[in-house]
Amino acid sequence: MIIIVTGMPGSGKSKIVKEFERRGFPSVSMGDVVREETAKRGLELTKENVAKVSIRLRQELGQNAVAKLTVEKVKSLLKKSTLVVIDGVRSLDEVGTFRSAFPDEEIVIIAVHTPPRLRFERLKARGRHDDPQTWEDFEERDWKELKFGIGNVIAMADHMIVNDGTKDEYDKRVKELVDRVLTQH
Amino acid sequence: MIIIVTGMPGSGKSKIVKEFERRGFPSVSMGDVVREETAKRGLELTKENVAKVSIRLRQELGQNAVAKLTVEKVKSLLKKSTLVVIDGVRSLDEVGTFRSAFPDEEIVIIAVHTPPRLRFERLKARGRHDDPQTWEDFEERDWKELKFGIGNVIAMADHMIVNDGTKDEYDKRVKELVDRVLTQH
Numbered sequence: 566m567i568i569i570v571t572g573m574p575g576s577g578k579s580k581i582v583k584e585f586e587r588r589g590f591p592s593v594s595m596g597d598v599v600r601e602e603t604a605k606r607g608l609e610l611t612k613e614n615v616a617k618v619s620i621r622l623r624q625e626l627g628q629n630a631v632a633k634l635t636v637e638k639v640k641s642l643l644k645k646s647t648l649v650v651i652d653g654v655r656s657l658d659e660v661g662t663f664r665s666a667f668p669d670e671e672i673v674i675i676a677v678h679t680p681p682r683l684r685f686e687r688l689k690a691r692g693r694h695d696d697p698q699t700w701e702d703f704e705e706r707d708w709k710e711l712k713f714g715i716g717n718v719i720a721m722a723d724h725m726i727v728n729d730g731t732k733d734e735y736d737k738r739v740k741e742l743v744d745r746v747l748t749q750h
Numbered sequence: 751m752i753i754i755v756t757g758m759p760g761s762g763k764s765k766i767v768k769e770f771e772r773r774g775f776p777s778v779s780m781g782d783v784v785r786e787e788t789a790k791r792g793l794e795l796t797k798e799n800v801a802k803v804s805i806r807l808r809q810e811l812g813q814n815a816v817a818k819l820t821v822e823k824v825k826s827l828l829k830k831s832t833l834v835v836i837d838g839v840r841s842l843d844e845v846g847t848f849r850s851a852f853p854d855e856e857i858v859i860i861a862v863h864t865p866p867r868l869r870f871e872r873l874k875a876r877g878r879h880d881d882p883q884t885w886e887d888f889e890e891r892d893w894k895e896l897k898f899g900i901g902n903v904i905a906m907a908d909h910m911i912v913n914d915g916t917k918d919e920y921d922k923r924v925k926e927l928v929d930r931v932l933t934q935h
Binding site (some may be wrong): 716722729 | 758842861863865866867892896899900901902903904905906907908909910911912914
């Protein structure tokens with residue numbers, strides 16, 4: 566089984582990925598795949614270099630370049646685990662790449678939704694170097710994700726979890742969701 | 751205040767609209783706006799005629815034609831009610847049309863999410879003349895909505911409600927959501 570975790574920046578995707586990891590299932594971050602490629606090409610891991618490699622990869626391997634590189638990692642992980650989590654899918658086209666590459670695996674999309682105002686507050690508080698500090702930066706970053714088609718992946722999710730309450734509430738919802746996914750599928 | 755209700759076909763939007771109506775707030779259906787225009791032009795209300803008028807309206811009034819016609823209806827309703835619900839928004843561009851037309855009104859987006867498999871079962875059971883009977887028809891209809899950009903509206907919702915349980919559970923969630931929206935905003 567392949568679990569695709571999706572959601573807008575700052576929505577709380579990583580907690581879902583971590584909960585699967587805590588239960589012994591490996592994950593692949595599509596962002597890490599691009600960062601690895603950047604390092605492989607001898608470039609420093611700056612935001613600009615990663616963006617550049619991301620564009621070059623698409624020129625070399627087509628629109629779904631990152632998904633194609635991710636397929637290789639998922640293939641090797643599926644030799645050791647019955648379930649692999651993919652973090653960072655941004656379009657239904659990428660989902661299609663995984664469906665074609667793994668016709669015999671069940672593919673389950675999990676989306677997490679957090680209202681924009683809350684995501685903005687959380688990203689501002691997180692303050693990772695690429696996190697937005699102004700509402701304009703936030704909207705620009707959101708728009709970048711939306712242009713890829715992440716909204717379509719969210720709209721077509723098999724499971725939707727809402728992260729609009731306290732941290733404890735979200736922790737509980739994530740655990741319940743992972744239980745449900747593991748028993749239902 | 752303007753409430754925008756969005757969601758994929760068969761997700762359960764109308765229950766949210768009805769709950770606001772039950773509490774005395776009027777609504778405008780963007781689908782009805784096109785159907786009215788079709789009737790005004792002396793055409794029979796067939797699926798084909800409504801689709802044709804929808805295209806002609808865009809040629810005459812631009813991409814957000816239906817939103818523009820809806821603005822007029824919302825304006826007149828806001829004279830009598832402090833809150834108006836808009837049903838059927840399909841893109842962030844349309845949301846932008848409403849924001850520009852009503853700069854002083856708070857605009858709140860409510861999205862409802864139902865997993866695709868469940869929506870398909872429900873639409874098949876509903877059997878309205880334009881409801882899909884096969885998975886291919888269902889995917890085609892979904893894709894029509896996604897191409898408009900409905901996924902972006904869902905991804906940017908201020909409130910998200912999930913309709914993946916029993917009818918009673920959903921009724922309860924809708925009531926709680928409407929309570930929350932009316933007290934928070």
